[in-house]
Amino acid sequence: MEVRFNLVAPEALLGALKATGSTDRDVLYAAKEEFAARYRPLRWFGIWALVCGVLCTALVLLAFIGIPLFFLGWWWLRRAKRNLATIEATYATYIGQVADSLAPAGVAPMRTVGIVLLALLAHAGAARAQDPVPDDQAGTWVPAKGGCDSPLRLILLGSQATLVNGEDRVSHGNLGVTHSYFGQSYQGISYVLMPDYDNSQPYIVYFNANEKKGQTTLDITDASLKKRFPLERMVLKRCPA
Numbered sequence: 209m210e211v212r213f214n215l216v217a218p219e220a221l222l223g224a225l226k227a228t229g230s231t232d233r234d235v236l237y238a239a240k241e242e243f244a245a246r247y248r249p250l251r252w253f254g255i256w257a258l259v260c261g262v263l264c265t266a267l268v269l270l271a272f273i274g275i276p277l278f279f280l281g282w283w284w285l286r287r288a289k290r291n292l293a294t295i296e297a298t299y300a301t302y303i304g305q306v307a308d309s310l311a312p313a314g315v316a317p318m319r320t321v322g323i324v325l326l327a328l329l330a331h332a333g334a335a336r337a338q339d340p341v342p343d344d345q346a347g348t349w350v351p352a353k354g355g356c357d358s359p360l361r362l363i364l365l366g367s368q369a370t371l372v373n374g375e376d377r378v379s380h381g382n383l384g385v386t387h388s389y390f391g392q393s394y395q396g397i398s399y400v401l402m403p404d405y406d407n408s409q410p411y412i413v414y415f416n417a418n419e420k421k422g423q424t425t426l427d428i429t430d431a432s433l434k435k436r437f438p439l440e441r442m443v444l445k446r447c448p449a
């Protein structure tokens with residue numbers, strides 16, 4: 209299991225919950241717990257650093273190691289607490305937003321209308337998963353601080369998204385584009401594109417990120433892609449055709 213040290217982005221957890229394609233409480237809770245498991249070890253790292261820091265400082269001669277360890281442990285504990293609070297708050301918000309359609313834990317839908325609604329939702333999800341790249345977002349995206357000749361890029365064309373780093377590249381289809389990713393009450397201009405929508409969703413493309421028109425960022429959840437294509441959280445700009 210990969211341990212995460214970064215701050216939790218609520219959007220990442222929302223994506224994991226929506227990726228289940230389920231409204232069952234047990235399924236959603238399991239998805240939340242699986243997501244949180246990558247962040248919980250940070251608390252134990254913090255405790256370890258605090259204890260080692262105190263012990264080293266008590267020996268005086270090792271205080272130059274102990275003091276930084278103590279503050280590192282304090283910082284890790286603080287971040288772990290913040291991450292877990294974000295996860296629980298985001299999960300609670302999501303559950304509240306879809307409460308009307310949630311099935312009670314362990315109880316299968318009994319009425320025909322429920323089955324029909326679930327079938328319609330599944331059909332809508334399948335149709336959305338085949339979305340093409342929006343015309344105003346199609347093209348080549350590169351780091352905003354670099355030039356359009358950058359070897360590191362994201363290419364969005366037709367029904368395909370391609371990550372490029374020099375000669376290394378990987379393409380995904382089965383795109384899902386949604387303006388309701390941040391919840392039904394969201395009124396901003398940001399929306400997302402998710403490659404391989406029905407399966408792994410290796411990364412999420414945020415259009416008009418941070419409510420800034422024309423700004424795009426990526427949240428790469430696949431560990432191997434993150435190493436091969438270091439574009440995560442980097443602001444991207446679209447190059448002229």
